[in-house]
Amino acid sequence: xxxxxxxxxxxxxxxxxxxxxxxxVEELKKEFMGKNSPLNAxxxxxxxxxxxxxxxxxxxxxxxxxxxxxxxxxxxEKFNQEELKTKLSAEKIDVSLPGLDFNFGSKHPLxxxxxxxxxxxxxxxxxxxxxxxxxxxxxxxxxxNLPEGHPARDMQDTFYVNENQVLRTHCTxxxxxxxSELAKTGPDSKQHGSVSFGNxxxxxxxxxxxxxxxxxxDAFLIGPKISFxxxxxILQYLCKRLFGEKVNIRMRPSYFPFTEPSAEVxxxxxxxEGKGCKLCKxxxxxxxxxxxxxxxxxxxxxxxxxxxNTALAFGVGVERIAMLKYGISNIRDFYENDVRFLNxxxxxxx
Numbered sequence: 001x002x003x004x005x006x007x008x009x010x011x012x013x014x015x016x017x018x019x020x021x022x023x024x025v026e027e028l029k030k031e032f033m034g035k036n037s038p039l040n041a042x043x044x045x046x047x048x049x050x051x052x053x054x055x056x057x058x059x060x061x062x063x064x065x066x067x068x069x070x071x072x073x074x075x076x077e078k079f080n081q082e083e084l085k086t087k088l089s090a091e092k093i094d095v096s097l098p099g100l101d102f103n104f105g106s107k108h109p110l111x112x113x114x115x116x117x118x119x120x121x122x123x124x125x126x127x128x129x130x131x132x133x134x135x136x137x138x139x140x141x142x143x144x145n146l147p148e149g150h151p152a153r154d155m156q157d158t159f160y161v162n163e164n165q166v167l168r169t170h171c172t173x174x175x176x177x178x179x180s181e182l183a184k185t186g187p188d189s190k191q192h193g194s195v196s197f198g199n200x201x202x203x204x205x206x207x208x209x210x211x212x213x214x215x216x217x218d219a220f221l222i223g224p225k226i227s228f229x230x231x232x233x234i235l236q237y238l239c240k241r242l243f244g245e246k247v248n249i250r251m252r253p254s255y256f257p258f259t260e261p262s263a264e265v266x267x268x269x270x271x272x273e274g275k276g277c278k279l280c281k282x283x284x285x286x287x288x289x290x291x292x293x294x295x296x297x298x299x300x301x302x303x304x305x306x307x308x309n310t311a312l313a314f315g316v317g318v319e320r321i322a323m324l325k326y327g328i329s330n331i332r333d334f335y336e337n338d339v340r341f342l343n344x345x346x347x348x349x350x
Contacts, residue, residue: 117197130197216316217318221312228293235291269284
């Protein structure tokens with residue numbers, strides 16, 4: 001039995017010396033360590049020999065078993081290391097190459113202005129509403145004191161989808177819709193403020209500060225005792241929040257079909273503090289928005305009793321505010337999706 005063990009040991013040494021691959025190692029494991037291996041058979045036969053031989057053979061068999069396991073593990077680790085080196089060499093990374101350039105997005109400047117305005121009006125208790133850009137002639141014109149044939153329509157007649165549908169010319173269309181809904185429940189005993197925003201379309205001059213399509217914020221506040229002084233306070237507060245505590249406003253008489261009295265609102269130049277500069281065209285003032293008190297006819301057309309309620313209203317172009325806040329000279333820059341332009345706003349509102 002001792003001779004069989006020594007012979008088995010020599011056979012293993014010869015075979016492991018000639019092993020060249022990981023597959024060869026796996027075959028040797030099966031041959032010398034498997035359930036039906038010669039070594040396992042010898043160990044099972046030990047119970048049939050006398051005690052002295054069993055002791056010597058058992059000791060030698062364990063030594064050979066340990067030698068086989070260690071030799072196979074060593075050879076397998078060698079092949080693993082060689083395989084890893086080959087893989088690393090094939091997948092070698094040139095650390096001198098420049099790293100990956102990750103492009104970081106930013107909010108569009110118009111969205112920044114809308115979010116800021118939404119925050120201001122939400123704090124004041126106004127409801128934010130959004131509506132369709134396709135509007136009926138009734139809500140876009142007629143319920144806002146612009147009946148068919150009214151000369152003021154000439155300033156706003158623009159893109160008609162059909163005889164009764166138009167791409168809205170102002171967000172005031174949502175004011176007429178909200179007023180009509182309020183008339184069903186009656187706003188007589190409490191105030192209600194609403195702000196609408198979105199795209200509007202109208203015939204306009206074609207220059208660096210005007211476009212046939214732009215975004216607008218339109219607001220109104222209705223209640224039993226709403227006055228022109230409420231309008232002035234809200235507009236003063238809004239402009240200070242947008243452009244700083246040092247700015248002031250002035251209100252000039254104007255005309256809008258759906259408000260009476262009406263006022264254009266000018267902002268004292270926040271750049272030169274009213275002294276006169278290129279931004280304010282040396283006047284010290286910048287025209288910013290239109291405002292007024294809803295005409296009694298508008299309230300009646302939408303089912304509101306003007307004897308019990310009055311309403312203030314104002315509207316401002318989002319692009320107008322963005323151009324002033326961020327020093328943008330051409331309105332077309334907002335719509336051209338030029339990454340060089342948009343990259344300037346990484347650090348605003350993010």
